[in-house]
Amino acid sequence: ITLASMLRIPVAMHNVPQEKIFRPKAWASFGTSDLEGADFRACKNFGPVYGRK
Structure with missing residues (x-):
């Protein structure tokens, strides 16, 4: 989840408290x-912190 948030990748977190x-x-x-x-x-x-926009 941390890596996804740094890269601004949305994650469905239905199983995270x-x-x-x-x-x-x-x-x-x-x-x-x-x-x-x-x-x-x-x-x-x-948008992403790293990579293309």
């Missing part, structure tokens, strides 16, 4: 009612 998932405050601007959807929208918006 909520308290183990870190979401930066910037994620709140992508919605708070559907957190998994917000993860995908944030990754799409911010």
Whole structure:
């Protein structure tokens, strides 16, 4: 999960406890009612840290 977050690769984390998932405050601007959807929208918006955009 850490490597995926560094590379901005969205991961469906349905089997990870909520308290183990870190979401930066910037994620709140992508919605708070559907957190998994917000993860995908944030990754799409911010793009990869490394690699092509």
